[in-house]
Structure formats: C-alpha cells, structure tokens
Amino acid sequence: MPDGNNKSLTFSVRKLRKSFGPVEVLHGIDLTLRGGEVHAILGENGAGKSTLVKILSGFEQLTGGELHISDESGNSKQIDAWDNAIAEQAGVVLIHQEFNLAEQLTVAENIFLGNEIKGRVFLDKKTMRAKAQEYLDILRSDIDPDATVGQLPVSAKQMVEIAKAQAKNARVLVLDEPTAVLTQQESQVLFELIDRLRQAGVAIVFISHKLDEIKQIADVITVLRDGQLVGSYPAAELSKDDMVRLMVGRELSSLFPEMPKVSETAEVVLRVSNLLLQGNSTASSFELRKGEILGFSGLVGSGRTALMETVLGLRRAAKGNLGSVEIRGERVDFKQLSAARSKGVACLTKDRKGNGLLLEKGLVFNFSLFSLHKISALLIDTKQEEIAFEKAVETFDIRMKDRSIAAGNLSGGNQQKLLLAKILEAEPSIIIVDEPTRGIDIGTKSQIYHFIAQLLASGHSLILISSDITEVIGLSHRVAVMYHGEISGVLVGDEIEEVEIMRYATGLKNKNLHQEILDKSGTSNAKA
Amino acid sequence: MPKLDLKTAGPFIALVVVFIIGVLVNDAFLSSGNLSNILARSSFIGIVAIGATFVITAGGIDLSVGSMAAFISGCMILLMNALMDSIDSMLVIIILAVIASLGIGALAGLINGLLTTKAKIEAFIVTLGTMGIYRSLITYMADGGTLSLNFTIGDVYSEVYYGVFLGLPYPVWVFLGVSVIGYVLLNMTVFGRHCFAVGSSESVARYSAINVDRVKTATYMLQGVCVAIATIIYVPRLGSASGQTGILWELEAIAAVIIGGTVLKGGYGRIWGTVVGALILTLIGNILNLTDAVSNYLNGAVQGIIVIVAVYLQRGAWRRD
Ligand SMILES: Nc1ncnc2c1ncn2[C@@H]1O[C@H](COP(=O)(O)OP(=O)(O)OP(=O)(O)O)[C@@H](O)[C@H]1O
Ligand SMILES: [Mg+2]
Numbered sequence: 001m002p003d004g005n006n007k008s009l010t011f012s013v014r015k016l017r018k019s020f021g022p023v024e025v026l027h028g029i030d031l032t033l034r035g036g037e038v039h040a041i042l043g044e045n046g047a048g049k050s051t052l053v054k055i056l057s058g059f060e061q062l063t064g065g066e067l068h069i070s071d072e073s074g075n076s077k078q079i080d081a082w083d084n085a086i087a088e089q090a091g092v093v094l095i096h097q098e099f100n101l102a103e104q105l106t107v108a109e110n111i112f113l114g115n116e117i118k119g120r121v122f123l124d125k126k127t128m129r130a131k132a133q134e135y136l137d138i139l140r141s142d143i144d145p146d147a148t149v150g151q152l153p154v155s156a157k158q159m160v161e162i163a164k165a166q167a168k169n170a171r172v173l174v175l176d177e178p179t180a181v182l183t184q185q186e187s188q189v190l191f192e193l194i195d196r197l198r199q200a201g202v203a204i205v206f207i208s209h210k211l212d213e214i215k216q217i218a219d220v221i222t223v224l225r226d227g228q229l230v231g232s233y234p235a236a237e238l239s240k241d242d243m244v245r246l247m248v249g250r251e252l253s254s255l256f257p258e259m260p261k262v263s264e265t266a267e268v269v270l271r272v273s274n275l276l277l278q279g280n281s282t283a284s285s286f287e288l289r290k291g292e293i294l295g296f297s298g299l300v301g302s303g304r305t306a307l308m309e310t311v312l313g314l315r316r317a318a319k320g321n322l323g324s325v326e327i328r329g330e331r332v333d334f335k336q337l338s339a340a341r342s343k344g345v346a347c348l349t350k351d352r353k354g355n356g357l358l359l360e361k362g363l364v365f366n367f368s369l370f371s372l373h374k375i376s377a378l379l380i381d382t383k384q385e386e387i388a389f390e391k392a393v394e395t396f397d398i399r400m401k402d403r404s405i406a407a408g409n410l411s412g413g414n415q416q417k418l419l420l421a422k423i424l425e426a427e428p429s430i431i432i433v434d435e436p437t438r439g440i441d442i443g444t445k446s447q448i449y450h451f452i453a454q455l456l457a458s459g460h461s462l463i464l465i466s467s468d469i470t471e472v473i474g475l476s477h478r479v480a481v482m483y484h485g486e487i488s489g490v491l492v493g494d495e496i497e498e499v500e501i502m503r504y505a506t507g508l509k510n511k512n513l514h515q516e517i518l519d520k521s522g523t524s525n526a527k528a
Numbered sequence: 529m530p531k532l533d534l535k536t537a538g539p540f541i542a543l544v545v546v547f548i549i550g551v552l553v554n555d556a557f558l559s560s561g562n563l564s565n566i567l568a569r570s571s572f573i574g575i576v577a578i579g580a581t582f583v584i585t586a587g588g589i590d591l592s593v594g595s596m597a598a599f600i601s602g603c604m605i606l607l608m609n610a611l612m613d614s615i616d617s618m619l620v621i622i623i624l625a626v627i628a629s630l631g632i633g634a635l636a637g638l639i640n641g642l643l644t645t646k647a648k649i650e651a652f653i654v655t656l657g658t659m660g661i662y663r664s665l666i667t668y669m670a671d672g673g674t675l676s677l678n679f680t681i682g683d684v685y686s687e688v689y690y691g692v693f694l695g696l697p698y699p700v701w702v703f704l705g706v707s708v709i710g711y712v713l714l715n716m717t718v719f720g721r722h723c724f725a726v727g728s729s730e731s732v733a734r735y736s737a738i739n740v741d742r743v744k745t746a747t748y749m750l751q752g753v754c755v756a757i758a759t760i761i762y763v764p765r766l767g768s769a770s771g772q773t774g775i776l777w778e779l780e781a782i783a784a785v786i787i788g789g790t791v792l793k794g795g796y797g798r799i800w801g802t803v804v805g806a807l808i809l810t811l812i813g814n815i816l817n818l819t820d821a822v823s824n825y826l827n828g829a830v831q832g833i834i835v836i837v838a839v840y841l842q843r844g845a846w847r848r849d
Contacts, residue, residue, distance in 0.1 A: 349735050
C-alpha cells in the first residue's frame, strides 16, 4: 500500500481528443486527478467515460492533447510515451468492468500474474502466497489465496482485482462501473475499501450510473456529455437533480411511471408448481398474471437465474423433479429456448458478454438473431430487417456514431439496450428479464421503465430479476424473494419495502418454514 | 475500410497472380483443353470445400471427407455392378446409385454430427476416427486392390464426367450450381445466420433460441451430401475405386476454405472465397505438372505450406483488428 506521503500526486489530461478511425468520440477533455480524492465521472451511455479511462490507463492511445503526471517529489511533467505497461509502471491501474482474471488460476497466482516474484530459478510461490494473504488482509477480505478464481462470486473476483492493483502499487486506481455487478451490501464493502485507499493517498476514479453511490463517495464530479466536458465540480455542491441536469441537459420527469393495476382475477399466464432445481431440496412454485410484473429479489447466488433458466429449458431440472410449468393453463416442458419462444416466452440474460451478444458481429446481425423467424420465409428479408433495426434504435435510444461498428464497440450501456431490443423484437408476451438495466444511464432507464409500463398496459407480463432494489420496489406488483435456492416469500402491497425484502433474502424470515413444519411435522429445515 | 477490401480481394488477387505464373511457365497452360481440365478437376475439391465451409463456419472440422469419398465410390461401384443382373436400363441403375450415394453421404454426415453434438466428442477426434474407418472399409471392400465399374455402365456413366454443355464440362456446371446454392444458403437464409452465430459463440447462440446441436449436425450432413455429389461426378472419371481414392482431399478442402478467407476458429465464412481457393489449389497442381522445376510429387507439400501460411496470415490480420 502506498505510504500516504504522495498527497501531492496529480495526474491530468489537457485538451484530450480521441478518434476511432474518422469518428471523434472525445472532443478536448480537461481533467485533474489528485491523490487522496475520489473523482467520479458521470455521463450518459456513450458519453465517452470508458474511452477516457482507457486512455488514462494506457489501453487506448489518445489522438490529441496532453497527459501530465507528477513524480514522487510532486513535480508535474508532460508524458510523451504512454501505454498500458508504462501506465502500470507509473502506478495507474484500471479495473475493467469485465474482469481480466485467469479463471483457472488461484487467487494468489492471479494477484501476481505478469508480476511474478521469482526465486533463483523458479517462481517463489511461498512468498507470493504470503504477500497475497497480506494484501487480502489489508482489504479485510477473507478470500482464500488458494481458491480458484473461477469458483468465486463476482464480488470476490472484484476484490481480487483490487488486490492485484495493490500488487502493482497503484497510485491511481480507476474503477469502471465496479458496482454494476455488485449487490448493495457488496458495494458498501467496496466503498469502505475505497475510503481506506483514499486516506492512503491513492487517487481514485470511479464510474457509475448510480447517483446515490456517487453522492456517497465522490469528492469531485466530472460530467461528460457526448464527448464534451461539461465541467468538474466539488461533489458537495451537486444534488442528484443537478447531476441529472448536467448529464442529460434537461430536467428528468419521474423515474418510475405509474404502473397499470392488475386485477385479482387476471388470467394466470405462467404457473410454476413444485419445480425442483438442481442441487436443491426445496421445490419452487409461483404464478404470474397477465399484465403483472413479478419482481424477484435475493442475494447473488440465491438461485433466481437458475430458477428461470430451468423454467425455460436452458438448464435441466433436478433428477426426480415432479414439478410442472404451465403457460396459460397448458402444460409445457421446454427443452430448447425456441420452444419457449414459440409460446411467447423470452428471456434477457444478465451475462451480456457470455450469453447475450456476439461482440465481434455487427449491430443488425445481433439485433435480429433472436427473431429471424419473423422476417424470413425461404430467405431473410433484409430490407425488413433494416427497417426493424432503425425502429429499435429509436425506441431504445441506441446511440452510436457509426452503424457499421461491431457490437463490442458500442458503449456498455448501449450494448445493453441492443440486447433488450434483440429480445423484445421477438414480441414475447411473457418476458423474463435478468438485470435489465445494468450499466444503463438514468435517463434511458426511465425511458425503459416507461416502455415497460406500455408493454404491461398492452397485456404483456414480466418477471424482473434485479439486484437494484429500488428498481424492484419501483416496478413490481408483487416481489418474490429467494434464499438458498427456494422462494422464501412472496411479498405484496405494504410488505414491499427494502428492510422486509432483506429479511426474506437473508433467511431471517421464511414463509415456507411455517408451512413445511406443518406439512412434514418438523423434518429438518436446516439446509446448508 | 481499405483493409476490409483487401481481405475480400486477397484470394482473387492471389488467383490472378497464380494464373499469370501459369501463363509465364508454359505455353500449354492457356490451351482450352488445359483450362477446361483445370476447371473440371477443381470441381471435386471445390464441391467438397463448399460443404467444409459450412462445417468450419459453424466452428467444426471434418477430416473424414477424403475417405468418405473413397467409401462412397466403392459403394456406388458395388451397387451398380450388382444391379446389372436385375435391371436392364443403365440409366435407372445410375440414378439408383446416385440416390444411394447421396443417402450414404447424408448418413455419414449425420453420424459425424451426432457424435460431436450428442456424445460431445471433439469434432477433430470424431472425424479422425471416421476417416480411419472409411479408409479401412474401402480397402476391405476392394480386398486391398481396386474395385472396377462394369464396363457397359461405365460407358454410359462416363458422359457425366466427359460431357460438355455450352463449352464447359458437366462437373463445372455442377460445381457452379453447388456454389450458388451454397452461397444463398450461407448468406441469405436463417440457417446460414445460425451457422455464423454458432461458430462465433455457442452459448450466445443457445440463448438466442438456436438449436445448436441441430445446426452443427446439419453442417456435417451438408458436408456429407457435398462429398456424395463430388463422388458422383468423380466415379465416371476413372471408373474405379481403391484404398488410394480421395487421399488428402481433406487437406485440399480445408486449404481451399482457409485460403478463401473463412475463419478456421469459426464464426465467419465465405463461399466465393472457397471457390477461388479451390481454383488456386488446382492451378498450382497443374503448374507443377507443367514444369520440371518442382516435382509433381511435391504437390502435397506445396498445399500443406499454403494452408499453414494462409492460417498464419489470418491470425495476423485477426490480431491487428
Ligand atoms: N473500439 C471502438 N471503435 C469504434 N467506436 C468506439 C470504440 N470504442 C468506443 N467507441 C465509441 O465511443 C463512444 C464512447 O463510448 P464509451 O464506451 O467511452 O462510452 P461510456 O461513456 O463508457 O458509456 P456507457 O455508460 O454506456 O458505458 C461510443 O459512441 C462508442 O460506440
Ligand atoms: Mg462504459
């Protein structure tokens, strides 16, 4: 950990420009980072935040402007050569939103990856392991240095990334949307850690679309709009409304629209009864009514995604599963997603990179992949495809400077919008969305919520899995909470509030328990 | 943008270069007899390579095509000879053999497909295995020697290879037909899109409601059918089959596909590139035949080098992106 004597550290950019081919995406940005400060960067999807921090950390080359960094004694000087290796040498470390960890290696091996400590001939594994333990201790993390990274939950992976940054002696730590994949509790742990790094004199850059978080931890806020610098402000001077106004350039109406009511007698469009998931002993049951949003809350790994993917046939149910799935009263047993789709059921995956988009393929290719059956008889009607894409670009406000880019070159939030557009283009009537607004800016979020309200009004039904608890509370008619692979409660009306949801999510309360004790006269409920 | 153009144009430029070399090396090269011979010969490899384009685009590989061709040749010859006793019409016999050939090809592809998808064995291993199996079967069927087609049928059937329509041999027309159908299938249909998607990422394909196993199996069946078509026009050329038939066809087919710009790791394929790739390979073989500078026996070595270089260039271009 840095000694805390480099409070004088400054790292700044002047008139920074960046073009991809002929297209300029950053138009002269000025920014100064200081040791001991948390510097938040705020902006809509595609504003250029990720591109900016990639330049800071040497992953992308600037096409205009200057970089200045102060040395140990506090003298600032212009940098003439800058790439990833030089940046890390200078202590500037970026933690990408998509992690860069070797999944098969252990935590300790990852922390020292590319930075190995050598003995005389072989790697000095013992020292590395001890050091890794030391870094993890400083982070007050109880992760086992010998654990395989692939087995760890996301939050732990992030911790490993940060430990890895420490091994590189980071003076400037850049975090691109670190909390997008974390639960609120996990985010709080991260913030405590950021606070400690700040006190140690590290300069921290923090990108997030969650304004509460920015309010909580930022010292300075820099706002970008469409590749232009709007300005840098002391965080204390900006309210959340100010932030939105600076970001979007206008006032925002209410985030959550008025949701249409669902009558008690509305048709049950999806009924899951006693479905037994793999690796579970308790079966799950729930119902979804026409025009309803059923929220699913729970901690990471509580089995929400597994439950939905089992319903859809993307995963196998447990052996000996006696449960059933009914769509509008008709019993179904999906083996393939195409079968679900033809019954009007579709799902939005939370793993955008692994399951959602083909990052090296074009935008239109990705957009229509899930709905090709709609636009093809013998051959694909590419004209119709083009028209549908244009319409989706408008509906979902997908922003790009150039239509011919690959999906992977869209900004993170715009990739998410493209994925949403891809799924909805198949016109499903029952839509299961898993973390639908991950990485999406607040303006577009509100747009998507209003769009969802319209879908409901026209008779669609939605299952919403989200770790954003305000989103679940703001949108859902009812909320099912999962705990250790079972639905511990379905909350309605006034029960739908944060504390109560957390009680069910952490197992403090469980509506089944009572039931089960009655049913099985006290057979063991003490599952792991 | 210019880089993209070069990528598309690369194989065509290479074709022109090889052609010019041919012209410079030997006067006989430009004779219409030689040119139509080149086209006819490239048809076999070309047709097989069209099938391979689908397999590779969808992320698979099929090493069994050469021995499959030999096996199907043997089956056709045995069947036709056997039918001589019971059926009078040569035409009917040939048509039955053609149907059988297509059926065996599709079935062989189905087996490769099911073994890779349902039994989840790597395509490389599965097709290496079936390659050995078919090669050994044809050797067994020919009892270590050569199976010859009955002379009377051979006479009628030879028209398929030697016949000419509008100045071009029939095999060239078949090649053209298969190419056009292949192009439409890969670039304009849902199936083609699915091949690209499966080759790019099986998990994204699965979450896009694509039946990955079915798509992959279909590409192997398509490959089998293409091998059968190539065999149908190949059998009348020699009128025989042996353990040596179709040797190294898999190398040539894969080489043609890769030279044409299809990406070996899957996700991107080009039919016209494959056609050009097949032409380049045949041209090179032909030029080696016409010169004394390099022995004709080294043809396989030259092709091997070309594949390796082509993949190397592809990787390089890939990284720069
Ligand atoms: N490699 C690339 N090639 C072409 N364009 C690119 C590339 N990388 C980024 N862009 C474009 O640069 C612009 C800014 O993207 P960037 O990823 O920096 O946005 P962002 O502010 O991080 O947005 P988000 O909040 O959605 O993550 C976008 O229009 C994007 O499409
Ligand atoms: Mg970004």
